[in-house]
Amino acid sequence: MALCCVPLTKATAQEAPQVVHRINLPALPMARTIAVIAQTYDVAIGTPGDWPPVIAAPVHGRLTVGEALRAALRRSGWHARAVDVSTWRIEPGAETPLRRIPPAAPPETRGADLSVTGTKRSLTLRNLPMSGEVVTLGDQAALRPPLDAATLAARLPGLTLGGPGAGQSRLFLQGVADSAFNGAAPATVAVVLDNARVSFAGAAPEIRLVDIDRVEVLEGPQGTLYGAGTLGGIYRMVTNRPDLDRASGDWTVWGGGTSGARGGPDGGGSAVVNVPVVPGMVALRAVGYDDHVAGWIRSTGQDATNSTNTAGGRLALAAAPGGRWRIEATLMTQSIRTADSGYVYAPNTLTRPAQAAEPSASSIDHAGLTVTGPLGAGELVVTTSRTILDTRLTFDATQGAGAFGLSDPAAFMEWTHEALWDNEVRTTGHAGALSWVAGASWFLVDYARQHSLTGKGGETVGLDVLNRSTSELAGFADASLTFARHWQIDLGARLSRDRLDETLAVPGNTTNTTVQRSTHVSPSMALSWHPRAATTAFARVATAFRQGELDQQVPASDGNDPTSPGDHLATAELGVRQTFAGNGLLTISAHYTQWNDMTADTLLSNNIVATRDAGSARIVGAQGQVRFVPAKGWRVEGGWETEAAHLVRNQLGHALEDTRLPVVPVYTVRLAAHRTFGILGGTAELGGDLRQIGPGRLSFDSDLDRRIAPRLETGVSGEIRWSHVLAAIRIDNLLDARSDTYAYGNPLRLTTSQQFVPMRPRAILLSLGFRP
Template structure:
């Protein structure tokens, strides 16, 4: 529960949204003010606190309905009574999870699509390891490359086009609150500290998000300023990597109301050093260490009970000293490189959101601007002859991503309409340089995309037990590409109008779940390929459609919940980044693909403090029709493993005044392949990782310890790629991070 103090009517409405319970009363709602209610508690306890001091009480009429009425006077004083027990002694229904990635608050139990929600407290390692890779280990269907922090790409349900970081638009859109974070940039690996949850929407999300959402949405929901309470949290972390070094960090949160119940600010700051574990025999040990410095500043203003304004800024600087691949074999942690390969990822964002009530409708306006720079260096000696050089050389790539997005939408009980404008611009320059020479530009590319869109979604009752949901997005995109290479300058401008529809049918399973059938479609615009691309120098738009049959169910007491889904995807004119002979990256259409998959997850509160969580996914991904210049023996789509599985067993107990939790986790990653290219294809995956986690809390103090890669598993290969200029000359391996011990202590005020 987190219900701010304010008018009783608004507090009861928030209570209903969180719990899914209905509240009614005869006559008009009394003018009363409720106090703030925050923390983990039962619905009954929360309702008692909301009504405390108002002269009202709640009487339970059925399992999901309360009536508010005056408390009978005793000796002239009001008496506060707990809500009446449910009829027949039945247990209270468990509260639903509220999700917002569908652009309006919805109960997870009622959303007719495949979605995974991971609360901050449920992440592997809890707050001790707030990184994107922890979301991957706890979510079915989500995969990620392993080039290193700030250079990875995410993929959902096998919708994976390439491991190479070219300029093609991402298949997964990263979203923070109402702000779109990426268009064609890699995952910025924003530190997941002081967040509420991460929502993973699986399958094409074109109807609500437009282009770049072929695979789905990775939605980060941050904690907002508290208008009523001064609060702070500080945490110290240390880590030790076997075969590597020692790292650590500090994180802090400060929440400060400026005007009670009207204005507050919240500041999040963090600084960390992650130890490396790759040794460069020509330079030094543990070269792939990294440093992260960042923070968020949020301001919330509530000018009236019906309107809220949120303004914020986010910055993060991520610097990695060297890359994390090796050449000899997957059993070694050494590489012989004469040139360091650092990576610098600088992220800046400002955003604003205004939301309020217009009669029975909700209005929301959101705007955001992203300034994201990625700068990396690679040894390019093997490719020197392609650029008229001889001897050792280094390639440096500098990219500047800018993204402006604004959106306005209206929503009612079961409908949503909106308008949006997005402009994305990318400037990419690649240079090659020898030790004593000047930098030589080998490619300069400018790409911009503008999208104007109108979208909407509505749900309605078709039959007595079947609901229908129809959504669509009509948008017009204008893309402009300019390439300035050794072969000359070329330009291309494309206009495309796209209709992305979705339709779903759902049927409730008693009062704690549903079964659904959904179809959705998404499109990515085409563009201009590199001058070195054989054949046509343009690549066409690709389109993807998915049919998803799924169910979600939980027991009445909330102790057991399960979800499962089957999905079938057709992907035409697949855009795929690939390597030219000189090691640079271009884009082409690889052909037509098909994905068939299944996934399931279950969480069971066994009793005695034990909880079991498990999940698995299996998929078959195939390139069913290849373009003429692609001759393939292995037709699997790249990156995505064929099978994954996870299991977590935890035990909660007390040690005197301390609350303790221990858990063990195992993750299996199945076989995968690197790329479509026959001469570059490498196998990877097929390993199991184990972890242990323990935490103890007493009052405001929390202690956490975690061991990742418990048995120091080397694995076959976590990722079979590191340097595009030398991959043809030798095998490349990305070892798993060795056994790592992380300790943290946090204190709240």
């Protein structure tokens, strides 16, 4: 039973039902609204089970507790019943349908009542004063093959994912893209797992979404709450927490293949187990998965050389010692291994000339601890985590490696190691119309990168070694105040002290070293208007920064400072979010971004990826999304985004024929439809989706620039669900297109040949999930 209560004296208990208070609450999650009412009127308010996932209506005026509860619960399908003079019970009513979050069928974005905790407060998508989206995977998600960031990018127009292959992709939001290359520069989008940041530089960890409750995408700079490097936004995965009371488990197996590929079948499986060790107090939740994709590129006379294996698992232990305290510890690991690269040298083909295999491997190991509990009328959250990311890439070096002095080069290798330690303590609270979050954080990132060259005779030459240590000590606060009934203002700021120690050693050349100490303030402000429960209009201004890096184009001699000044980015956006019948949602927003001292990863003359100051950029963009139910059993959703992102101040040292920022397409349009119906004693769903992605480009450098052509992505799916079983089929790239998704694979050959990363051919996947 969920309960909101405060200490009661006999006098207050007798007087509570007649006491009148002025109360001013916007539309909030029911649990939060009830907590405020209970505190305001000194009463106990409970409900059987957990608080329902619904949004309470706004409450305004001088009201008794009964009037306040009736106002909050109107049109919700729930009602308040007085148990005695000091106790109220919230119960489901039969007079109106409950406005619940429906269980997800295929993974999909849902309505505005979804919680968004990436703001470090319990907000809802309806009241979020910024661009953002929530993808709920739902209770049935564990019975399907796991998704990844690429699948979500196909459903969210504002999210761009680009890269040459598995484990090498980068995430971009709102057109904030600096480079197509995975260099040492911190990424523009932070990847967050629950409360822990699990990435900083280079490619994003492509964590499979097994036993994940939802994914939250917050667009625009998030420097106030998340600190350095969050120029474009955050991508946050929220796991399913251990259930202290109920044992459960499920497993899924899948298999399939790729049209025209002769590398054997695809296949894999996943399993989830939840065990209450001490019922009501301690529980353990374990997740494991393994996936094999056979590949589709023909190279060196062999078929399907680019096969990929992904394996991982997660273990979570939760304890509730009492007094509303909860302790959770998490261990997670994942590895991605690819036998060969996935690029070719001509468009509309899956075959390339003979060359050495280019295997790659990436891994992530993570440990986290979170403690939550009451602090006065609010909540205290303490988190600490340690994350290790390793990447090993191998490239054919028989061409393009002449600058390194090895007479008979065979393989060029890149190794990166990144260790993150993320710590934070924060408190959240509310007092009437005011709510806030405030805290302090400290994170440390140790990054190392090494390039080497191996000859055909086995000789190995080291090319460079980069070591960097980045740390940030910060305090932050963000507060929201509702005023004049329908208005809300949000103000936030982060004060940080940042340190950067970086050394680049090149054998036979000067060693560059930089030590930076800097203080930064990252403010944000938002104003939102809620004329009615279904409508939100917002305006927001937010900032973020990124620490400078060693610019390898600037020599350290002659008193030059080889360090780029570091990025400073500010975004202003306007938007409106409208909900309507059938869990429908319409969102339209526009943004303007000024990006000064933009740091970018580029290729040096010797074809090694290096970081340098590119200049300043300006981004103007707009996007929209809509989802609605046109008829019973139907669900339709669509979205679009357009970005005009250009370099307006050029620091690259050469003239530019094209000033567009790399990777991000000029436009993206998406449309999907799903039909649900009953059949064979179960529930079936059929769906189809398409996404048109506009043209993009690879690089600022005219010698390296390659066009990324427009492409159309199509897919269909079907499934049937019974009480314990889910059977599904999915067909991707239904039209079997061969369009280019990226224009880069091997840095050594990029200046002398065009490279294309083709779409995976038509692929069919069958799955069967079971839950006892």
